[in-house]
């Protein structure tokens with residue numbers, strides 16, 4: 001079970017870093033192509049089409065719990 005330390009992504013179109021800090025904290029970058037949601041509860045990404053790496057750089061940090 002991984003817990004989320006940071007839920008963030010960097011848009012490759014406008015270069016903005018967006019971070020969702022709590023559940024249902026839906027953030028969209030300034031060009032509107034990439035969005036993040038979920039805070040520390042879940043990771044959700046919005047982007048125009050596959051593959052995601054064409055649109056944003058994943059900046060999330062997870063804590064790996066060995067339990």
Ligand SMILES: [Zn+2]
Pocket residue numbers: 011012013014015016029030031032033034
């Ligand atoms: Zn953008």
